[in-house]
Amino acid sequence: MRKSSFQRIVALVAACFAPATASRAAQSMAVQVSAAVPVQEKFATTPDGVRLYYRVAGSDGPYVIAPFALYHGSSLDPLAKGRRIVTYDPRGRGRSMAAPLDRVSLDYLLTDLDTVRQAVGAERVSIIGWSGAGMETFVYTLRNPERVDRLVQLAPVAPRFEPYGTTMMQDRDARTDKAARAALQARVNSGEFRGKSAELCRARAVVSGPPLLFDPSIQLTIPDVCDSANEHPDTIGAYFGALFASIDGYDWRDELAQVKIPRLVVHGVRDNIPLAGNEEWVRGQADARLLIVGRTGHFPQYENPAVTLPAIDRFLSGDWPPGAKALP
Numbered sequence: 592m593r594k595s596s597f598q599r600i601v602a603l604v605a606a607c608f609a610p611a612t613a614s615r616a617a618q619s620m621a622v623q624v625s626a627a628v629p630v631q632e633k634f635a636t637t638p639d640g641v642r643l644y645y646r647v648a649g650s651d652g653p654y655v656i657a658p659f660a661l662y663h664g665s666s667l668d669p670l671a672k673g674r675r676i677v678t679y680d681p682r683g684r685g686r687s688m689a690a691p692l693d694r695v696s697l698d699y700l701l702t703d704l705d706t707v708r709q710a711v712g713a714e715r716v717s718i719i720g721w722s723g724a725g726m727e728t729f730v731y732t733l734r735n736p737e738r739v740d741r742l743v744q745l746a747p748v749a750p751r752f753e754p755y756g757t758t759m760m761q762d763r764d765a766r767t768d769k770a771a772r773a774a775l776q777a778r779v780n781s782g783e784f785r786g787k788s789a790e791l792c793r794a795r796a797v798v799s800g801p802p803l804l805f806d807p808s809i810q811l812t813i814p815d816v817c818d819s820a821n822e823h824p825d826t827i828g829a830y831f832g833a834l835f836a837s838i839d840g841y842d843w844r845d846e847l848a849q850v851k852i853p854r855l856v857v858h859g860v861r862d863n864i865p866l867a868g869n870e871e872w873v874r875g876q877a878d879a880r881l882l883i884v885g886r887t888g889h890f891p892q893y894e895n896p897a898v899t900l901p902a903i904d905r906f907l908s909g910d911w912p913p914g915a916k917a918l919p
Contacts (some may be wrong), residue, residue, distance in 0.1 A: 628665075628668045629648070629650045630647065630648050630668075631646070631647045632647075633646075633710070635707055635710035637699075637702055638702065638706070639690075639702075641687070641688050641694070641703070642687065643679055643680065643688070643707060644680045644687045645660065645677055645678065647675055647677050647711065648668045649668075649672070649676055650675070651673070652673040652674040653674055653675070653740070654677055654708075654713040654716045655667075655674055655719060656677045656679070656704065656707060656711075656713075656716045656717075657676065657677070657679075657724075658680075658681055658700075658703075658704065658721070659678070659680065659721060659724060660679050660680050660685055660686070661684060661819065662721070662813065662816070662890075663721070664814040666893055667719065667892065667900075670900060670903060670904055670907065675711070677716075679703070679704075681700050681703045681704075682703055683695055683830050684819075685819050687821070692829060695833040696833070696834065697727060697730065697834070698837070701734065715738055715739065716738065717739070717740045717907055718731070718741075718742050718743065719743040719745055719903065720745065721747075722745075722746055722747065724747075725745060725746065725748060725856075726747055726748050728742060729843065729854075729872075732852065733849060739852055741853050741906065742850075743855050743857065743906060744854060744856045745891060745892065746859055746864065746889050746891055747869065747872065748864060748868070749869060750843045750847065750872050751843065751844060751868075752839065752841050752842065753840070755864065755865055755867075755868035758865050759863045762863040763799075763802045766863075767799065767801075768798065771798050775795065788820065788823035788824065788826075789818065791823070791824055792824060793817045796817070802863065803863060803888050803889040804888040804889065804890065805861040806894065809890065809893055844871060847875075847879075854873075855880055855882060855902070855906045855912070856869055856872045856873050856879065856880070856881045857902065857903070858883050859883075859887030859889060859890075859891050859894065860883055860884065861886075862887070862889050863888070863889060869881065873918045874918040875918070875919065876917075877917075881917075882902055882915040883914070884898050884902075887899070902914075
């Protein structure tokens with residue numbers, strides 16, 4: 592990829608992968624929903640000394656690990672019946688400790704996942720990898736086949752960076768309210784947000800959140816992560832720049848067949864990530880299936896939980912959910 596194209600994708604991701612901003616009432620409702628599920632919040636320390644936040648919902652059964660506690664919130668708690676759902680924030684995200692940018696890369700993120708696995712004492716786990724973690728957790732499974740039982744790739748990025756990275760960002764850009772974006776930029780240029788990083792984070796979310804969703808009103812149910820300095824615009828931009836430098840031009844198609852465990856790829860019908868890209872995760876793979884979920888963009892666990900969560904539950908229990916298809 593030409594450097595200018597790469598830099599543009601980094602900038603767009605930093606802007607568009609902003610958190611949705613939930614109302615306090617919506618967050619309170621989420622807490623009430625998960626009240627019946629025992630929850631523990633802890634920290635683990637990586638071999639290079641980075642403290643990682645993790646959350647365990649459920650008290651018994653096999654472990655299921657899902658990166659990005661900051662986005663999942665309590666949305667996966669309904670899966671914690673007879674299981675322990677472990678969500679965590681990778682280094683430099685959410686409630687976890689920031690790390691020097693030279694220690695932000697795909698390899699370090701895989702170390703974070705393994706640190707959490709060891710912290711909960713699990714020899715083998717199932718994994719739910721959402722968005723970029725759908726690719727990252729595939730690589731973890733590829734490199735650690737003895738550690739993973741099943742993998743859910745939930746609204747994942749495609750198995751190769753191009754052409755789908757560019758296509759994804761073009762779609763998000765096309766679905767963005769240009770007038771609202773220009774008005775926000777004018778406010779930024781005027782100095783309105785100087786020294787107010789959290790406010791700018793939330794203002795950006797108002798503009799960048801709706802293009803990721805089938806129904807923009809769903810944005811109010813997704814956690815507000817702007818309380819974390821890790822998620823503020825300048826910080827997250829530098830973070831993605833370092834991370835993307837480690838994955839620029841990735842292509843895992845030749846390694847797909849090396850992963851023998853069952854994989855379920857969940858694709859929202861209105862996700863910015865092209866269907867053709869997610870089909871590549873599955874096509875010709877004996878142990879992989881694709882499930883397309885209606886009325887959903889990039890957040891199936893929030894936009895259509897009535898379909899998404901039972902499908903994941905069934906898959907984690909050992910069966911393919913209805914509608915999951917192999918692609919020859």
